[in-house]
Amino acid sequence: MGERALLVERLMEIAGADRVVSDRDLMQSYLLDETSTLISPQPAADLVLVKPESAQEVSRVLAFANSERVPVFPRGGGTGLCGGAVPTRNGIILSLERMNDLRIDRENLMAVAGAGVTLGELVERVQGEGLFFPPHPGDDTAQIGGLVACNAGGSRAVKYGVMRNYVKGIEAVLPSGEVLRLGGALLKDNTGYSLMHLLMGSEGTLAVITEATLRLFPAPAATATMVIPYMDRHAALNTVPELLRSGITPLAIEYLDRRSAETSAAFLGTEWPCKTGEAFLMIIVDSMSQDEVNRTCQEIARIGDNHGGLEPLIGQTKKEQEKVLRIRSNVYTSLKNGLADALDISVPPASLGKLMDAIDRVADRFAVEIPMCGHAGDGNLHPALLKESFAGSEEDLKRAKRAIYEEAARLGGVMTGEHGLGKVRPPDLGLFLNGKRVELMRAIKRVFDPEGILNPGCVIGEHCENSD
Ligand SMILES: Cc1cc2nc3c(=O)[nH]c(=O)nc-3n(C[C@H](O)[C@H](O)[C@H](O)COP(=O)(O)OP(=O)(O)OC[C@H]3O[C@@H](n4cnc5c(N)ncnc54)[C@H](O)[C@@H]3O)c2cc1C
Structure with missing residues (x-):
């Protein structure tokens, strides 16, 4: 029996035959996220998809993968904009879609949501209870696990902040298979280093999130x-x-x-x-x-x-x-087929005008048009780099992006305000992160995931993983 056949057999033992997919055609929609032209997935023939239903099953899948050093790619709704969920090596795609229990705790004004609950389902259920989940940090089909793992932002961050401001508890599974319960229905918790906040924005590289406790509010009239x-x-x-x-x-x-x-x-x-x-x-x-x-x-x-x-x-x-x-x-969706890349620059809000002027200069230099929209109250801009502008010149696209990132850095900004780094952004990360910060991040990664099985190449990327 080949290695892949053994992997399929073991995953079937853990999760049941009906929740393991090895057929290439059935796996196609799990190979990409929204960044289809920027990153190539591993062929389906090298991957196995598993859809666990409980934290215990996730734990057994991870413990097995860890012992065999098989890469695991956690996946939510696949709406990410930087290739985070794209499997780029032989291994396991771990979809949380079946973990979709949702409970509303009206006494504490909290929702306890499985990682696979979609944003659309959460909003509808909370509204039905006459309550309000203030942010709208992604596409409606994004899942709670993905939204927390990306610390997603959205347009309502001006008043209500990003995902991080609403997550009060997380259940997550470490690569070793150990299940962590962090925080809870608590508005205050100062008990040691906040591991929970470390997982928010970790993009599936430190642990697999299986459940989140989210703060709710009364609905505005x-x-x-x-x-x-x-x-x-x-x-x-x-x-x-x-x-x-x-x-x-x-x-x-x-x-x-x-x-x-x-x-x-x-x-x-x-x-x-x-x-x-x-x-x-x-x-x-x-x-x-x-x-x-x-x-x-x-x-x-x-x-x-x-x-x-x-x-x-x-x-x-x-x-x-x-x-x-x-x-x-629908600005993003309407441009989507013509997009070479949608950037996610964040600068101090008062510098947004200067950033746009600088992007216009980059556009002039490459003789292209760069449409822009974004969250003006947060200094978070999404310049759209169009395929028609960079047709046939990958090199020009890279240089234009780099030029925009350099302008962002000059203005005290960063290359991502809300979408995260995924596997697409790390090659330019050196402009924003280096030295001690990378060293600390790499050390954190090693503590959580010593075998490096979780979402390899994501966040700090190969670039920084190999930089010393
Ligand atoms: C039309 C549209 C609008 C959008 N609007 C916004 C917006 O306003 N603001 C914003 O911030 N983003 C926005 N996004 C991007 C996207 O919706 C968010 O990044 C969202 O957080 C991704 O969630 P997902 O479930 O689709 O995650 P995926 O794309 O499946 O995965 C994203 C990352 O999270 C990891 N991950 C997923 N689930 C888990 C888990 N359970 N445990 C650990 N890691 C996990 C993956 O490994 C990957 O690294 C938009 C996207 C689209 C297509």
Whole structure:
């Protein structure tokens, strides 16, 4: 019997024959995430997919893989934007999709979610209970394990922060098979080093997350979505610091340029509702009272006007709000087929305008257009590098990315604000991480995963793994 056949047999013993997949055709949709052109997966013939149903099964799979030194690639919804879940060596794809128990603890205002619960399922269930999970940090089909493992962000981070701010407890399995229970339904926990926070953002390289306890809130009574058009990008961005200084903290302050907005609207078979303006701020406010929302919208419109904002569009009915929100949410999807890469730069919020100017200079240098949208309130920008611009020149694409990263670094920024490093970003990581920080990260990796079986090549990557 070959090595792969033995692996299949052992995994079937652990999880049951119906939860192990070795057929190449059935495995195809587990080989990639959203970064299909940037990374090549290992052929399906070298991989086995297993779908455990409990932490105990995950534990047995990992203990076996660890003893045999078989690489394991944890997988959630496969919506990641940097190749984190892509299996790049012979080994096991560990899909958490069947771990989808979800319990609402109304007394403590917490949700206890299995790693395979999707964001869409969580939001729907929580809403049904009249409660609110404040962030919306990814695609609806992303899973809780993936969202926690990536410390995903999203547009509502301005007011409510990123995943990390909501995770209060984690159950996770170490490569040795030991099950860790960290935190719980606790709002305060200062008991030693926070291992739980170390797992958030570890992208499947330190442990496999099997369950998370997430903080919930009462649902806001009223929301409004407004779009302020500007003729000039700087005018739009200059509005943001004044808005935040005024004491208003919107749920989201999103930036779109006309090309991104119109491409997304056309993709949805609709029209971008703003006839004038080249740059747009989409601002969402929420409150426990409609009057408060109305007052806040008026104040935002006044501040926008001070900075050259044109007539704002204010959506107060659910339908009006959904139309513009859908257009913003689909910017990525509408560009997706033409994307060579969607970057995720984060700079101090007040430097966002300088970053955009610098990216325009990079675009001029390569004689291309780089559409941009992002989370203006957080200084987190997603420049879209288009295939049509870099057709046939991998080298130019790499150089353009590198030039953008250098500008981000010059402004005190980083190469990823919310998507993570995955297996796509590490080659440029040296611009942002080196010396002691890499040494400490590598030491942490060794403590959690001494055999290096968990998601090899991810986060610190081969580049840094081999750098001393
Ligand atoms: C349309 C669209 C919109 C998006 N919007 C946002 C956004 O606003 N903000 C944002 O931050 N991201 C966004 N994303 C990216 C993506 O949704 C997030 O990165 C999300 O966290 C990925 O979750 P997933 O379950 O799909 O993980 P996967 O892609 O399956 O995996 C991502 C990483 O997590 C690891 N992992 C997965 N599950 C586990 C587990 N149980 N234990 C340990 N490691 C695990 C994987 O090994 C991999 O390294 C968007 C993506 C799309 C396609």
